[in-house]
């Protein structure tokens with residue numbers, strides 16, 4: 332189906348959304364997606380508009396079948412309330428969260444800022460979420476969209492002491508394992524004090540080994556991925572990746588938002604505290620994925636995320652070594668037709684190159 336009307340509609344609506352504070356606009360988008368999820372037939376129509384059914388896009392990762400490699404990154408649907416609406420936009424995977432064991436309000440507002448000149452966002456939300464029990468109830472109520480891989484991103488509460496962090500991650504996994512196809516252990520948000528210290532190799536390997544033991548004891552075997560920051564230097568990245576392998580992770584998500592501001596220097600919002608995402612992050616996340624791919628040598632698959640905003644950037648991320656892709660910020664600027672546009676572009680590039688599938692290009696430029 333032709334996506335032009337949907338793209339045009341978003342171009343008309345965008346100035347209205349951009350007149351709102353960034354977080355309010357996001358809440359409005361979530362409300363629309365919720366309506367889409369509840370109106371009978373709405374998701375079927377949206378799904379027919381946005382589906383890109385090319386078998387070359389399908390791929391198998393950590394034992395799961397993905398209809399295509401493009402996922403929605405964590406943070407968009409923190410409370411797992413709009414999974415059906417999001418699935419209808421064409422994503423192969425939706426990662427909900429970050430969820431913490433107990434509900435928490437996050438940082439004071441305003442705490443999310445657009446930098447439209449750069450296609451970027453700075454956020455310091457601080458894991459605002461309704462907690463794992465509310466998310467579990469939501470997921471239990473909702474019908475699971477067919478063919479969608481559901482990732483669940485877990486974190487720790489702000490007031491949990493660092494020494495007890497592993498119990499928070501374990502609690503998230505225990506509460507949500509009936510719904511999750513995979514978990515992402517988020518140790519890289521810049522907005523929870525002390526969280527990034529969990530990327531230190533010994534701490535990370537212990538955390539992952541603990542989670543593996545807890546899963547074994549409960550008889551659950553959901554793959555666990557680790558999400559890392561783009562601000563690790565080469566040595567720290569290699570050590571964290573080795574720790575992920577040692578701790579039994581099934582994959583790594585590279586990367587979270589950055590504390591660096593060089594790419595947006597001089598912008599009136601550049602000095603806002605928080606993590607920067609979107610187009611200015613792309614060169615760094617691409618470099619981290621490439622470095623990660625070279626270091627890992629196939630030991631773990633990489634989910635490439637950070638600044639993907641069109642088919643070309645998605646293609647480059649695959650070729651740098653990402654086995655799967657995610658995006659968030661580009662949805663703010665590109666709207667609901669973006670995932671299908673990117674997937675069509677990927678599909679056309681695979682056809683042009685005579686590639687049998689995504690696997691033929693992963694790491695081709697590493």
Ligand SMILES: Cc1cc2nc3c(=O)[nH]c(=O)nc-3n(C[C@H](O)[C@H](O)[C@H](O)COP(=O)(O)O)c2cc1C
Pocket residue numbers: 404405406407409428429443452454456458484517520558586587588607608609610612636637638639657658659660661
């Ligand atoms: C407003 C906002 C909230 C986010 N919240 C989370 C989160 O809760 N957990 C997480 O792991 N990443 C979170 N992220 C990071 C994204 O998942 C992603 O790693 C990062 O934004 C880079 O991708 P992008 O440039 O495509 O947005 C958030 C990003 C944004 C913009």
